Amino acid sequence: MTISPLQLRHVSRSYGSLEVLRDLSIEVSHGEFVAIVGPSGCGKTTLLNLLSGFNQPTSGVIERTGKSRMVHQQDGLFPWQTVSENIAMGLRHVKNKEDRRQQVEEMLRLIRLEGFENSYPHQLSGGMRQRVELARALAGDSDILLLDEPFSSLDYLTRLRMRQEVSRILQERPRTVVLVTHDIEEAAQLANRVIVLSERPAQIRSEMSLATPRPRDPTHPEVVQAIRQILTELNVESDSGEYETA
Amino acid sequence: MRKSGFIRSVALPLAVVCAMILVWTLVWRSGVFHPSAFPAPLDVVRGFGEEARSGRLFTDLITSLFRVSCGFGLAVLTGIPTGLWMGQKEMARTAFLPIVNFFRNLSPLAWIPFAILWFGVGDASPIFLIFLSAFFPVVLSTMAASANVPTIYSRVAKDFGMSDSEKLMRVTLPAIMPQVVTTLRVTAGVCWLVVVAAEMIAGRDGLGFAVMDARNGLRTDILVVEMIVIGLVGVGIDRGLQQLTKIPSIRWGYEK
Numbered sequence: 307m308t309i310s311p312l313q314l315r316h317v318s319r320s321y322g323s324l325e326v327l328r329d330l331s332i333e334v335s336h337g338e339f340v341a342i343v344g345p346s347g348c349g350k351t352t353l354l355n356l357l358s359g360f361n362q363p364t365s366g367v368i369e370r371t372g373k374s375r376m377v378h379q380q381d382g383l384f385p386w387q388t389v390s391e392n393i394a395m396g397l398r399h400v401k402n403k404e405d406r407r408q409q410v411e412e413m414l415r416l417i418r419l420e421g422f423e424n425s426y427p428h429q430l431s432g433g434m435r436q437r438v439e440l441a442r443a444l445a446g447d448s449d450i451l452l453l454d455e456p457f458s459s460l461d462y463l464t465r466l467r468m469r470q471e472v473s474r475i476l477q478e479r480p481r482t483v484v485l486v487t488h489d490i491e492e493a494a495q496l497a498n499r500v501i502v503l504s505e506r507p508a509q510i511r512s513e514m515s516l517a518t519p520r521p522r523d524p525t526h527p528e529v530v531q532a533i534r535q536i537l538t539e540l541n542v543e544s545d546s547g548e549y550e551t552a
Numbered sequence: 553m554r555k556s557g558f559i560r561s562v563a564l565p566l567a568v569v570c571a572m573i574l575v576w577t578l579v580w581r582s583g584v585f586h587p588s589a590f591p592a593p594l595d596v597v598r599g600f601g602e603e604a605r606s607g608r609l610f611t612d613l614i615t616s617l618f619r620v621s622c623g624f625g626l627a628v629l630t631g632i633p634t635g636l637w638m639g640q641k642e643m644a645r646t647a648f649l650p651i652v653n654f655f656r657n658l659s660p661l662a663w664i665p666f667a668i669l670w671f672g673v674g675d676a677s678p679i680f681l682i683f684l685s686a687f688f689p690v691v692l693s694t695m696a697a698s699a700n701v702p703t704i705y706s707r708v709a710k711d712f713g714m715s716d717s718e719k720l721m722r723v724t725l726p727a728i729m730p731q732v733v734t735t736l737r738v739t740a741g742v743c744w745l746v747v748v749a750a751e752m753i754a755g756r757d758g759l760g761f762a763v764m765d766a767r768n769g770l771r772t773d774i775l776v777v778e779m780i781v782i783g784l785v786g787v788g789i790d791r792g793l794q795q796l797t798k799i800p801s802i803r804w805g806y807e808k
Contacts, residue, residue, distance in 0.1 A: 360707050375711050382704055385804040386726040395712050426800060428807045 317366035341493035344503030372449030396445035599773035623682025635694025730805020
């Protein structure tokens with residue numbers, strides 16, 4: 307195994323006097339799927355913006371080897387481009403037109419949207435749009451996939467289906483993945499490692515690993531066990547008799 | 553179902569037009585207005601034939617359309633880049649927004665005396681006035697649109713390693729197109745109003761001058777002919793620009 311594609315060393319980030327992230331050190335190894343969960347407003351999106359290089363940390367070092375692509379919560383597709391054109395964005399380095407067309411076709415097959423290549427995003431359902439975004443991020447030579455609550459705008463059943471899709475697609479196109487989510491079940495069902503963040507300023511509260519290979523069922527004992535553990539970490543586990551909505 | 557809808561969409565407006573002509577005829581017959589001040593519908597039809605045969609209607613129409621095209625085209629070509637610049641650079645916005653707003657609210661017709669003094673009567677004066685009518689609205693709308701392009705598109709552009717010029721051409725411009733097209737439609741309408749006024753005062757030809765000429769000759773029938781043509785062409789211009797909203801890469805902005 308070579309150097310890890312994503313490394314954070316003592317990373318902090320503040321906005322003025324508001325301290326959002328405090329002294330985070332995370333190392334993501336090649337091909338790993340890391341999920342980051344935490345209470346809402348804890349700075350998960352700030353963390354992703356640092357990981358993607360869109361923002362810089364106030365202090366600390368982020369080392370990234372390879373190209374990263376982000377899948378956004380929603381509306382990350384260019385509405386003026388067709389499905390094909392959006393996916394082809396990730397293939398601009400491919401000089402040969404025919405090669406590019408073939409790779410777009412392959413991606414369409416992968417996300418099961420053959421026949422929609424000339425549709426525009428506003429003509430698709432929310433789940434289809436997120437699949438196209440996934441395809442756009444996976445097309446071509448990206449190494450790291452950053453997922454910013456990619457299914458949070460979808461209904462529950464579609465979300466379950468999208469998790470299966472992600473598992474299937476990653477089997478065909480392995481990537482190093484960082485998923486930021488407040489959906490604990492999603493994290494436990496997909497990730498090899500779950501990092502639980504504290505409230506702002508966010509620090510790492512705990513980490514857990516899951517060994518069961520994907521695709522996993524949401525009722526798999528290890529998944530259920532992980533969900534229980536995360537809930538306890540976030541103080542929303544029902545056995546504790548305590549409910550917090552933070 | 554579709555067919556009957558089409559018939560209805562033609563028949564109903566046509567009925568309204570017929571009713572208007574009927575009212576017009578009745579008012580003419582009643583003698584409320586002196587015949588020299590109120591032409592009969594048939595006189596207008598004859599006047600139309602006269603104008604069409606002499607070819608003057610056609611040349612006036614071409615003259616006016618040419619002036620609008622020049623002034624409007626010039627305003628779009630300079631206004632969109634200026635608006636983009638002001639939308640992206642806060643300094644530029646702070647510096648120029650008040651003055652742009654000032655000229656935006658100053659009626660272009662107030663410029664007519666200066667236009668005549670500087671450019672005389674001919675093509676240049678109306679073109680200058682039309683340019684003024686279109687430039688400032690286009691700048692303001694482009695500026696507002698480009699300042700409000702969602703930041704998520706910038707992130708995507710960065711993720712995919714776009715250069716600044718690539719981002720401008722492939723992200724910012726397409727993102728603002730729906731709003732720009734809406735402004736173009738409104739502004740073209742204003743330009744069509746302004747060209748008539750400009751030619752009435754500072755023209756030797758064009759539809760506006762023809763209106764003034766008909767007035768001077770007490771030819772109220774010709775006056776109505778010109779009015780009908782001006783109105784119809786205005787509708788035609790808007791319909792033409794409306795086609796832009798049907799371009800697939802622009803249409804998304806008008807959905808939902």
